Amino acid sequence: MPDQPGPELPSPARISSRRHLLQAMLAGWGVILLAPALYILERYLVPAEEPDRQNERIDAGRFDLLPGPSEPPKLYRSKGKAIYICRNGQNQVQAISGICTHLGCLVEYNREHKNFRCNCHGSEFDLNGNNLSGPALRPLQPYRAEVIHDEVYLSPGAQL
């Protein structure tokens, strides 16, 4: 039996353009599917904005209970804040943050040298929070104090 001519095949150029169209449609479908999934994932994983407590006023207790200039400062602790607080020579409140400005460890009061030292990478600060040595660039954050009816209130001072 002689060979029957088969159905005519589309030209290679036509196949190629059809393939490109299908590939583009597949890619488009992928993007349509993936984009909302990525958006949902991003929204799910990124934590909600927290209320800014940076400028909140803090009640740090009674003035007469604060340590004097020759004593080690008291560490006031509250959510997210660690503040060294004491009375200075002029009987005024002196308050500075204990969070190291390098990578955020809590600095330690050194009784011997009467300064603050961060044990993580060795930064040192004087009692006013000024840098003495080590990799920290900025001084410790100072706090402004108000004394109202013998009660001490702190609010963050301007970063030097």
Add this chain to the structure above:
Amino acid sequence: MKNFLERFIDSALIRNFFDALSHKNIPATRKTFWYFFGGLTLFFCVIQGISGGLLLIYYSPTPQTAHESIQSILTTVPYGWLIRSIHVWSAHLLITSLFIHFGAGFFMSAYRTPRESVWISGILLLFLILGFAFTGSLLPWDARAYFATQIGTEIPRSFPVLGPFVVRLLRGTSLIGAESLKRLFALHVTILPVISILLILFHLIVNHKHGPSIADTADGRNAKQIPFFPEFLLRDCIAWLTGLGILLVLALNLPPLVGAKADPFVSAPAGIKPEWYFFPLYVTLRMLPGAIMGLNTETLINILVAALGFAFLLTPFISHSSADRGGISFPKIAGAGILLYLLGTTIIGWILY
């Protein structure tokens, strides 16, 4: 008449598997010693999977209970101390073996065509394993873990553009706390293991497909070859038994303790240090001033570490194969410099601080 076991061993599935393995050849040269560290690394990965799964039964990932649950694993759970000791020591040995495997591959130019996919998956696995080490280090919730995590999640902040986003994503809140512990725990026990298992499989399959790297020296080209199965695998078993021996001696004699419970309001204790494999980063952070030529040092370190990671990922494309014929080439000189820096800072971290 064959019994069930014989028929099973004779089946096409098993036959094909071992046929494939016996057709793979490993060069038997002076450098063959270094070929065992891949298998050894895999062996410690398996140990980590098993011991980690066992610890997961008693560990409880909240700031209130994490430290107590580790204490309880160490003191009241029968052999809990041993399982944890194995998990901790196996982590040290895994990273040691992985570094040797990576260094051997690098200095023997195992990244050359057609093995690019093997090399890239290997580098990604190196990052993942360091990710395991970092996320695992917070889980005991002791003072060292707490500050290591504080610092580790603070460093990316100075990375240009993406930094603050990465920090928030890792911590879950602005401060290290319950949210951070849960996130790093989820990474450590599900996300990283799933990605790692897939990547390890890929690494093994492409390595099998492209065959072992043969050191391109007179010694290597005419080297005698031995079949992977059973000859090389039996030698691998000796390496695994040696690794197991070292692991058990360490785990039985030096069970690691857990420090005081983490307290966000207690100053970082004096003498606090990260694990040894982070010493290069730690020493660099301590040694350098806060700013270099007006640029924040952490930003510089971030960019440098990222650039180094990319350089290693792209080594197969940076390096010219013609320059890699056994002799000295740019990647080798740069690699030797990096190796010297890593070793030097690790020794400094050990001794000086």
